[in-house]
Amino acid sequence: ETGVTQTPRHLVMGMTNKKSLKCEQHLGHNAMYWYKQSAKKPLELMFVYNFKEQTENNSVPSRFSPECPNSSHLFLHLHTLQPEDSALYLCASSQEDVGENNEKLFFGSGTQLSVL
Amino acid sequence: KNQVEQSPQSLIILEGKNCTLQCNYTVSPFSNLRWYKQDTGRGPVSLTIMTFSENTKSNGRYTATLDADTKQSSLHITASQLSDSASYICVVSLYSGGGADGLTFGKGTHLIIQP
Numbered sequence: 100e101t102g103v104t105q106t107p108r109h110l111v112m113g114m115t116n117k118k119s120l121k122c123e124q125h126l127g128h129n130a131m132y133w134y135k136q137s138a139k140k141p142l143e144l145m146f147v148y149n150f151k152e153q154t155e156n157n158s159v160p161s162r163f164s165p166e167c168p169n170s171s172h173l174f175l176h177l178h179t180l181q182p183e184d185s186a187l188y189l190c191a192s193s194q195e196d197v198g199e200n201n202e203k204l205f206f207g208s209g210t211q212l213s214v215l
Numbered sequence: 216k217n218q219v220e221q222s223p224q225s226l227i228i229l230e231g232k233n234c235t236l237q238c239n240y241t242v243s244p245f246s247n248l249r250w251y252k253q254d255t256g257r258g259p260v261s262l263t264i265m266t267f268s269e270n271t272k273s274n275g276r277y278t279a280t281l282d283a284d285t286k287q288s289s290l291h292i293t294a295s296q297l298s299d300s301a302s303y304i305c306v307v308s309l310y311s312g313g314g315a316d317g318l319t320f321g322k323g324t325h326l327i328i329q330p
Contacts, residue, residue: 101260132315141219141320142259142304154314189258196314201247201266206258 102126105190105207112180113215120175120210122190128205130196131173133165136187136209148173149196180214187211217242219307219321227327232295236324238288238305246310246317250279250290253302253323262290262303292326300328 103124112118124131133145145159148167162184164176173190187209193202219240228234240248247266251259263272263279265288271280276293292299302323309317 101258103258105258130315139322141322144315144318147315157316191258197308197318201264203261203264204259206260208257211256 101205101207103190103192103205103207105188105210107210108208109211109213111213111215112177114180114182116180117176117178119177120188120190120212122173122175122207124171124173124190124192124205126192126194126205128192128194129170130193130202131167131170132191132193132197132204133173133175134189134191134206136189138186142189146175147196154196177212180212182214185212185214217307217309217319219305219319221303221305221321221324223324224322225325225327227329228295230295230297230328230330234292234295234326236290236292236303236305236326238290238307238321240286240288240305240307240319242286242307242309242319244310245283245286246308248279248281248288249306249308250277250288251304251306253304255301259304295328297328297330300326302326 131148135143146165166174189209190207191204222237249264250262253259265281267283278291281288304323305321
């Protein structure tokens with residue numbers, strides 16, 4: 100286990116549903132991230148939180164709404180999704196903001212989302 | 216545009232054999248290069264991180280090499296095991312203080328080890 104836990108592991112939802120993805124890290128890290136992984140495409144960064152403050156929003160549609168109540172928990176609220184939003188949603192954390200620093204990203208196992 | 220290209224897209228080898236995965240990138244200025252292993256249904260796990268001054272780094276049977284002049288990296292797996300079946304993702308970091316947005320991910324190489 101990497102110390103990053105995501106729930107649920109699988110989720111099927113209709114386009115009119117509202118659901119939330121949850122991520123919890125037990126590593127004492129200060130930065131948390133949401134990534135989207137679609138089949139045969141590179142990971143796409145969605146949101147970044149540093150010390151509970153959102154520092155990145157990579158032009159993500161408003162039907163995805165992140166929430167970071169504290170540095171250990173991260174949520175992704177979903178509403179009125181489209182079938183093309185079906186993907187693996189990965190949460191990650193790092194001690195400090197990753198990038199030019201040699202900070203390791205620790206990923207959760209992801210939530211496999213299917214939108215019908 | 217900063218890009219990371221990985222080859223081959225997929226690879227099948229017999230258990231016990233060695234293999235080498237390739238990563239070419241155009242990211243500039245370059246800060247570091249990472250290799251991740253992603254098992255099916257799991258998140259990626261870090262194997263190595265190399266800065267521009269490092270030529271090689273090992274993690275058990277995994278050895279990564281980096282040529283910052285030609286912007287190429289390789290991941291060599293020695294004496295492959297069934298548990299090595301996974302996708303291997305190359306990630307290159309931009310040197311700009313851009314945070315996580317500076318990471319460029321490759322699409323990965325899907326490796327299958329056959330008994």
